[in-house]
Amino acid sequence: MTAAVKVAQIRAPAAMRAAVLEARAAGRRVGFVPTMGALHEGHASLVERAAAECDDVVVSIFVNPTQFGPTEDFARYPRTLAADAALLEPRGARWIFVPEPADMYPPGAATRVVVDGPARPFEGEIRPGHFAGVATVVCRLFHCVPADVAYFGAKDWQQTLVVKRMVCDLGLPIEITVCPTVREADGLAMSSRNAYLGVDERQRAVALHEGLCAAERLWQSGADVAAVELAIRQPLEARGIAIDYAAVVAAETLEPLPVAGAEPPAIALVAGRLGSTRLIDNRLLPPRSRTR
Amino acid sequence: MTAAVKVAQIRAPAAMRAAVLEARAAGRRVGFVPTMGALHEGHASLVERAAAECDDVVVSIFVNPTQFGPTEDFARYPRTLAADAALLEPRGARWIFVPEPADMYPPGAATRVVVDGPARPFEGEIRPGHFAGVATVVCRLFHCVPADVAYFGAKDWQQTLVVKRMVCDLGLPIEITVCPTVREADGLAMSSRNAYLGVDERQRAVALHEGLCAAERLWQSGADVAAVELAIRQPLEARGIAIDYAAVVAAETLEPLPVAGAEPPAIALVAGRLGSTRLIDNRLLPPRSRTR
Numbered sequence: 001m002t003a004a005v006k007v008a009q010i011r012a013p014a015a016m017r018a019a020v021l022e023a024r025a026a027g028r029r030v031g032f033v034p035t036m037g038a039l040h041e042g043h044a045s046l047v048e049r050a051a052a053e054c055d056d057v058v059v060s061i062f063v064n065p066t067q068f069g070p071t072e073d074f075a076r077y078p079r080t081l082a083a084d085a086a087l088l089e090p091r092g093a094r095w096i097f098v099p100e101p102a103d104m105y106p107p108g109a110a111t112r113v114v115v116d117g118p119a120r121p122f123e124g125e126i127r128p129g130h131f132a133g134v135a136t137v138v139c140r141l142f143h144c145v146p147a148d149v150a151y152f153g154a155k156d157w158q159q160t161l162v163v164k165r166m167v168c169d170l171g172l173p174i175e176i177t178v179c180p181t182v183r184e185a186d187g188l189a190m191s192s193r194n195a196y197l198g199v200d201e202r203q204r205a206v207a208l209h210e211g212l213c214a215a216e217r218l219w220q221s222g223a224d225v226a227a228v229e230l231a232i233r234q235p236l237e238a239r240g241i242a243i244d245y246a247a248v249v250a251a252e253t254l255e256p257l258p259v260a261g262a263e264p265p266a267i268a269l270v271a272g273r274l275g276s277t278r279l280i281d282n283r284l285l286p287p288r289s290r291t292r
Numbered sequence: 293m294t295a296a297v298k299v300a301q302i303r304a305p306a307a308m309r310a311a312v313l314e315a316r317a318a319g320r321r322v323g324f325v326p327t328m329g330a331l332h333e334g335h336a337s338l339v340e341r342a343a344a345e346c347d348d349v350v351v352s353i354f355v356n357p358t359q360f361g362p363t364e365d366f367a368r369y370p371r372t373l374a375a376d377a378a379l380l381e382p383r384g385a386r387w388i389f390v391p392e393p394a395d396m397y398p399p400g401a402a403t404r405v406v407v408d409g410p411a412r413p414f415e416g417e418i419r420p421g422h423f424a425g426v427a428t429v430v431c432r433l434f435h436c437v438p439a440d441v442a443y444f445g446a447k448d449w450q451q452t453l454v455v456k457r458m459v460c461d462l463g464l465p466i467e468i469t470v471c472p473t474v475r476e477a478d479g480l481a482m483s484s485r486n487a488y489l490g491v492d493e494r495q496r497a498v499a500l501h502e503g504l505c506a507a508e509r510l511w512q513s514g515a516d517v518a519a520v521e522l523a524i525r526q527p528l529e530a531r532g533i534a535i536d537y538a539a540v541v542a543a544e545t546l547e548p549l550p551v552a553g554a555e556p557p558a559i560a561l562v563a564g565r566l567g568s569t570r571l572i573d574n575r576l577l578p579p580r581s582r583t584r
Contacts, residue, residue: 013463017465110410111405111407112405113406118402139462143465165400168401169398169403170403171432173438253400
């Protein structure tokens with residue numbers, strides 16, 4: 001057994017960019033996993049996928065203030081850098097990029113990247129400005145870390161659509177790979193925000209996964225969208241979880257499914273609140289032939 | 293005398309990007325002059341500056357629909373590609389990048405780069421959405437043409453501030469060089485829109501330059517901002533030019549000059565309309581010590 005190579009922390013964007021460009025100039029494929037820290041096995045799976053597909057892996061840790069609303073959990077969002085570094089050591093990360101807000105938002109910063117289309121419904125309605133904050137910081141991060149490919153988790157499905165839309169529209173020279181959601185033993189999607197849950201809340205939180213599983217079964221039986229959406233809601237209502245949305249839509253656009261004709265790939269989306277903690281989850285629905 | 297090397301036209305963004313990256317990988321410095329075509333000696337001066345400072349020069353020609361308002365001159369904006377190519381041949385351009393709108397705006401495009409700060413006053417107020425259109429297309433162009441340095445004309449001073457702000461905020465890896473305005477013999481700033489002017493309008497248009505020259509003289513004599521702004525207006529009013537704005541502000545922020553204390557670098561800005569033609573001009577004002 002050999003000791004893991006110690007992962008190097010880099011704060012300055014210019015130094016980070018230079019390191020990535022030097023690796024790529026030497027013919028190395030570089031993968032990038034942008035995160036807000038508070039890393040869990042979901043993040044670890046992204047890093048392992050990146051390490052399997054690339055020669056060098058960069059993980060950024062930056063709790064981006066502009067993607068939090070004024071009443072949201074920016075201040076209490078967990079900061080666990082020492083534990084994050086320890087988690088990353090054995091997973092194959094070469095660099096951790098840890099900029100400070102002043103490195104990412106220069107004095108007088110006045111530029112936002114605003115995405116419409118897939119950013120508009122669901123999280124976009126409930127969290128105004130959230131996706132502009134995400135798109136802006138990801139755009140900047142992609143210039144700090146000019147990797148070949150970036151890895152995002154499917155748990156934040158709408159975010160992956162927003163990032164892919166921005167990359168396409170602005171011609172950002174990076175591939176986007178979306179990786180499967182990692183779950184706890186009972187099916188709860190891993191999330192840094194799960195740490196907020198009390199013991200009772202943690203038990204009830206499995207209702208999001210239960211609703212999505214029920215939705216998939218109904219979907220495969222040929223049920224219509226309204227019935228499938230109701231199936232998502234039922235376990236949340238049974239456990240007293242406030243529902244922000246529970247919907248079945250086109251997976252690539254988040255638009256309503258057509259009422260007739262070929263059915264595009266579909267996804268079930270759910271968001272709910274347990275006390276002051278907000279959780280989201282989703283499930284891609286398998287293709288089916290129309291039953292009516 | 294040797295014949296000029298024929299400048300190569302490239303339409304596909306991927307091919308353009310590959311050509312620039314190949315040149316840079318070979319150690320060549322690449323300069324970029326983004327334009328909307330209808331090239332004149334102002335553009336030529338940018339290309340010559342780029343050719344003097346770089347090994348290879350790319351000129352893009354793209355009449356960007358998103359920076360025109362619904363009532364503006366997108367449809368009648370001059371398209372003169374053959375003449376443009378002939379002008380560029382002897383000035384040292386290696387490539388002309390001539391994308392079509394579908395190359396720049398993929399199907400379903402939904403991303404805008406929105407700049408606040410220097411984009412807010414003056415042109416930003418009069419042309420809502422204009423600078424978002426500029427910032428978005430320039431951001432995308434900078435990914436299509438990943439040059440070392442891009443050249444912009446000082447005639448569109450506010451645009452240069454918006455582009456520099458965006459480059460700083462998003463961390464775009466490119467230098468911005470601003471080059472002096474080129475003028476006709478009577479002082480009219482060169483502009484593709486001068487072609488719209490009738491003979492009488494063309495004669496009256498010199499009033500913008502006259503107003504700015506008068507402003508500079510008054511400024512150097514120690515006059516206050518209001519008096520200098522009045523001096524800009526007078527020749528325009530005398531020639532029946534409708535004034536959109538005539539202002540003296542801080543050159544780097546476009547904010548009002550402080551009423552006391554050290555005076556930052558200042559600029560006089562003017563915009564006026566002759567019939568359906570809108571012209572802008574500006575003049576950097578020399579530093580002076582406060583007279584009161």
